[in-house]
Amino acid sequence: MRLHQMPFAALPIDGMETFQQDETFHQNVSTSVGNEGKTRVDGETRGLVIGKKSQPKVTVTPTTYLGDLFRIRIVPSCQILYYCQQRPPIPNQPTMGIVEDATEDLFFSRYECETLAQSYNVYADKRLQGRKATVTEYQTLASQVQILHSSHHATSNPMQPLDSYLVLGDGSLTLSQLISPGWRMPNLSDVFACCCEVNFSVNKVTDDLLSLATGFLCAGARSVVSTQWSVEDLASALLAIFYYNFRQAGMSRSQALQQGQIKLRNLTGEEFARNYQGEIGKSLQQQHDQAMTRRNDAKVKGDVTECQKWQDLADKIQVQQQRLQSLAQEKQPFSHPYYWAGFVSQGLA
CATH class of the missing domain: 3.40.50.1460 (Rossmann fold)
Known part of the structure; x- marks a missing residue:
């Protein structure tokens, strides 16, 4: 691995962090793809990845990072x-x-x-x-x-x-x-x-x-x-x-x-629920309603493919709505470096 691939912000200074990750999670984090025909992970990541995304099983003890x-x-x-x-x-x-x-x-x-x-x-x-x-x-x-x-x-x-x-x-x-x-x-x-x-x-x-x-x-x-x-x-x-x-x-x-x-x-699950869950939930509900409207329009036109597309999207939004509830119950839902350490600042300070 070259230095520019290192997530420097997540290098531990003390404490330790242990986690289990399966092969598909490893592919999500470390494998870049540039060819057509790969599987898109709908609504979960902002790129094209290989395989189905899975979350890391993580146990975190107090850690000081370089960042x-x-x-x-x-x-x-x-x-x-x-x-x-x-x-x-x-x-x-x-x-x-x-x-x-x-x-x-x-x-x-x-x-x-x-x-x-x-x-x-x-x-x-x-x-x-x-x-x-x-x-x-x-x-x-x-x-x-x-x-x-x-x-x-x-x-x-x-x-x-x-x-x-x-x-x-x-x-x-x-x-x-x-x-x-x-x-x-x-x-x-x-x-x-x-x-x-x-x-x-x-x-x-x-x-x-x-x-x-x-x-x-x-x-x-x-x-x-x-x-x-x-x-x-x-x-x-x-x-x-x-x-x-x-x-x-x-x-x-x-x-x-x-x-x-x-x-x-x-960020704790309690803080997430108090400060963000409500507005995010409203946004998801609006998107779900719009997807259902488009599905109904496609159904009236007899466009089966378009109808199924919007139904699938509405179903995935419902999954994310349920996920918001589970995140609110977690102690620190975004503590793993996967969620934050991949972002870097380049150029002028």
């Missing part, structure tokens, strides 16, 4: 860091743009993005929702805003890193496109790519880190928060909200991510 003691920031290379430092300053009141659940199957993305839209006063024309998040609209939005929050599917291709891609409403945005001259975004300050494997790379051609996150830095972003593996949907939504709350409180990017990870890790 508790240090704010961690990484860079793909000194040259890219130099480019970030040479870019002109951004206005004091940056504008945010949001790209949200382009494939309409990430159940917690809507809650996440609605919360951010309210916090940052993001208007409808700066918020690409569902299938409206096309490649062309994505490029337009990225050229208009200073903060870009992307919450949807993505996957890396370790054998052909330039073919790693973000999944959008009408296709894919590949790394090769992102680093091409047509995708220069000189006014882009911050990117939070709340997707799977955006910073996952196993490049045997060069020692440089070649990932989608690197692509954003090359295209013009000063800083990118991204992921090292297939991250879990609900945990990602909460961590993104925590991160931006700390940023609005005046923290630097690396400090906001550090404190967001600590907050998510220490």
Whole structure:
């Protein structure tokens, strides 16, 4: 394993953590896929993974992690860091743009993005929702805003890193496109790519880190928060909200991510139920109602395939609604590093 694959924030300083994980869980965390035809884990992770996702069986004893003691920031290379430092300053009141659940199957993305839209006063024309998040609209939005929050599917291709891609409403945005001259975004300050494997790379051609996150830095972003593996949907939504709350409180990017990870890790089931479960539950219910409406419309039209699609989606939403109840009963439902340690901060501090 190369150093850029290490989840430094989760390196234990004292105490210990033991857990059992089966083969499919190991595949979820450590295996990147870049070919078509893999199984998508519906509504649970923000990328394409092999096999069916299973949660780790974990026993946690008090642990101090490296991320508790240090704010961690990484860079793909000194040259890219130099480019970030040479870019002109951004206005004091940056504008945010949001790209949200382009494939309409990430159940917690809507809650996440609605919360951010309210916090940052993001208007409808700066918020690409569902299938409206096309490649062309994505490029337009990225050229208009200073903060870009992307919450949807993505996957890396370790054998052909330039073919790693973000999944959008009408296709894919590949790394090769992102680093091409047509995708220069000189006014882009911050990117939070709340997707799977955006910073996952196993490049045997060069020692440089070649990932989608690197692509954003090359295209013009000063800083990118991204992921090292297939991250879990609900945990990602909460961590993104925590991160931006700390940023609005005046923290630097690396400090906001550090404190967001600590907050998510220490979040108790009781706190989750009191502060988040209600609003998240409302969001899920709205999505369930919309799925049933679309199912009924398809049924009237006699479109069996479309009808089954929306019924399946409604069934999966019900599973997530039940999961909210179980999470509220757990002591610390997101304490395992799988939920929080895959997020990294790159570029400027």
